[in-house]
Amino acid sequence: MSEAETGTETKGETGTETEHGAESEADGDLRRVGANPDFWYPVALARRVRPMRVVAAVFADQRIALYRGRSGAVHALEDRCAHRQVPLSMGVVEGDTLRCCYHAWAYRGDGRISQIPYLSKGDGRPPRGVRGYPVREAYGLVFVFPGDPEKAEDTPLPELPAFSSTTYKTMTFSRTVRCHYSFMHENLLDMNHQFLHRGVVGKLHPQLLGYETSPRSVEARYLFTHAGGKRNPGAGLLAAEGIRGGDSADVMTIRTEYPYQTLDLVPENADHPAFRLWAVYVPVDAEQRTCHAYGLLMIEKPRVSAALQLAWPLIRRFTERVFAEDRKAVEAEQRAWEEQGEDRNHEVFPLILDVRKVLRTNGVPVRGRR
Incomplete structure (x- = not known):
């Protein structure tokens, strides 16, 4: 099948200038483009949603109450009682229903009201209830489908075979970053930084x-080639080069497959990745100027399994430091955007111009605060 048939375009070392060259005003400000809600997004770590407990979550200012009932299943409801708008995340789980903390209205997992304790039959017509979100639990995360619920069944979760593989061990990340999610896509994809x-x-x-x-x-x-300088021990351990690292050349493949990102690193003379990263950036506020980054770093286990356990703290410290530096940079970009009131970036890297186009065309207008 040709590239034209698949819609895929292959570019060389520096890409091509293409027809865009530099973005024009007609392209629109990417930082005003919202994340498309018609995908599965993680909104909590599964371990945080404990049995018979409620957790508050959010997607682009859509407040969501997550609770795990007696059956063990996780439910996701609009985080407001239909009665007096008190957050249901303040409520109490009873069996597989969620009861509001204020007047004890009870909700089923689909958001419908199952009981109003003080209302007798025929005393009035109770409201229908609140919105129930499609929800799935996978990879140690709780995913919700914040868009059109009719599309949820036909929209697949991301496929992460390395997560369940016995040859990899997963390190989970969950961090809030005060920037538009597009800055995160650009940061990971542009390794020139x-x-x-x-x-x-x-x-x-x-x-x-x-x-x-x-x-x-x-x-x-x-x-990637290492040209000298001091290197953190965790970097060599993560790349399967040992605690002292080395001067080997690694091939890194980074992919934005809307709305997710992946990164695979294959060391020199290896035929499979030493580690694989999956990440997604979930917008928090209505203007989507803050996002929550979820990441799954799947690291290949060495022949001596205990070695990875010993190296785990060093790898964690290294990845946290790299992420902290990236976060500092992208949050500075966001502050500049807010101070200037527009995107004045002069991007010259064709790769990033192309990922901006993907994010823009697959996104939706930011609806702002209601």
Whole structure:
């Protein structure tokens, strides 16, 4: 099948200038484009939604109450009582129903009212209830479908075979970042920012080998070589190079498959990834200027399984430091956008121009605060 038939375009080391060259005003401000709600988004760590407990969650200012009933299933309801608008996340779980803390109205897992304690039959017509969200539990996360519920069944969850593989162990991340989610996509996909991490990775030289684009995705391949400088021990352990690291060349493949991102690192002379990262950035507020980043870092287990357990704290410390540096940069970008009132970035990297196009065309208008 040709590239034209698949809608995929392959580009060389520096891509092509294409017809856009630089973005125009007609393209619209990407930071005013909202995340498309017609996908599955994680809104909580599964372990936080304990049996017979309620947890408050959110997607782009849609307040959601998560609760796990006696059956063990997780339910997701609009976080407001239909009676007096008190948050249901303040409520009490009884069996598989959620009871409001104020007047004890009881809700089923689909959001319908099952009981109003003080209302006798025939004393009035109670409201229908509140919105119930499609919900699934996978990969240690609770996913909800905040968009059209009729599309939920035909929309697949992301496929992460490495998560359940016995050859990988997963490290989970959950962090709030005060920026538009598009800054996060650009940050991970554009590996030319390694100077930012010079204190933890030393002198890394990324070379773009090429990339492919389609209406919903951008995939880039980089060759990474270490050119000296002090390197954090966790970096070498994560790349399966040992605690002292090395000067080997690694191939990194990064993909934005809307709305998710993945990163695979294959060390030199290896035929499979030393680690695989899956990430998604869930908007929090109505203007979507804050997002919550969820990440699953799946690390290959060495022959001696105890070695990874010993290395785990070093790897965690390294990844947390890299993420902290990235967060500092993208939050600075967001502050500049707010101060200037528009996106004045002068992007010159064709790869990032293409991922911006993917995010813009697959997104939806930000609805703002109601």
